Amino acid sequence: MxxxxxxxxxxxxxxxxxxxxxxxxxxxxxxxxxxxxxxxxxxxxxxxxxPNRDDVLDGVVDRIYAEFYAPVVGGDWKDELRRRSHSARAVIRRHPWVIPLMNARSTPGLSTLAHLDAVIGVLRSAGFSLPMTAHAFALVDAHLYGFLAQEVSLPISPGQGVQEIADGIAETTDMAEHFPHLAELVAGHALQPGYDFGDEFEYGLELVLEGLERDLRTDEGGQ
Missing domain, CATH: 1.10.10.60 (Homeodomain-like)
Structure with missing residues (x-):
């Protein structure tokens, strides 16, 4: 040019x-x-x-969905959903402002629809009934977006912030005396070397997947 x-x-x-x-x-x-x-x-x-700003926002959300890993229908459903959740988290952490928009658009684009269809297809191919598919999808996304909303708003990052907050509280009250359980968690866990709140994402995701696997076994024969 x-x-x-x-x-x-x-x-x-x-x-x-x-x-x-x-x-x-x-x-x-x-x-x-x-x-x-x-x-x-x-x-x-x-x-x-x-035509308007709403159309721009629709395009933005569709572009974000296009960056997510698209789970493969027929693959191991837990591995596929695990990879999809980690991918989506990584993408949204780069664009945290998009969280309120992700499920708020009434005119989803083709990338959005393709992604949703892939997630549903993974669950259906694994044997989830239609009601259980809806439950599973909602639960996985509730964990994903709920955790992200909390994670991106916390005034801490790995290795930073927790001590400053604890020191600020200590200036106004004796935490160990008045809030002993909180003090124990902060001193015995959050202030320890290597602490990263983000690690809780993996723990929660595994609980969700294990619970869904258990319910899948009892849901066999559903439609």
Whole structure:
């Protein structure tokens, strides 16, 4: 492309810019005017490619779903769901602002639909009945998104933050005297070398999968 030639505007380019803008400013900063500035065009130019902001958000969510690992129908269902959950967590941690949007769009895109279909297919091919498939999908996603919502909002990171919070509490009260159970957990676990709250994700996921495996055995013969 000759020097000085602008890349043509397209819906794909708009979605790319929207994700970058939200990564920088949060979803509340993702306005059509700000998006136009990021692309070097007037906001009105965007409407030749997208009808409104909702369509941009639909495209953003669909692009995020496209980054998730798509579980393989017919594969070991626990391995496939485990890999999918870890992949989704890694993607969303790069774009934490998207959590409230993931299941809130009323016009899902093709990548979203393909991903949902793959997860359902994995469960059905493993022998889950339709009701159990719905239960399993809801439970796996409740763990995924619930944990992520907590993880990305915590004021701590591996090796950082816990001591500062504990010190702040100690300035106002004697934690060991007034909150002995909390003090025990903080001192005996959270402040120990190598502590990472993120490790709780794996523990919870395995509990979910083990519980579903148990229920699958009792659900045999379902439709």
């Amino acid at each position: 000759p020097a000085g030639t602008r890349t043509p505007l397209s819906r794909e380019r708009i979605v790319d810019a929207a994700i970058a803008l939200a990564d920088d400013k949060g979803v509340e900063g993702l306005t059509m005017r700000a998006l136009g500035r990021a692309l070097g065009v007037e906001a009105m130019s965007l409407y030749h490619h997208v």
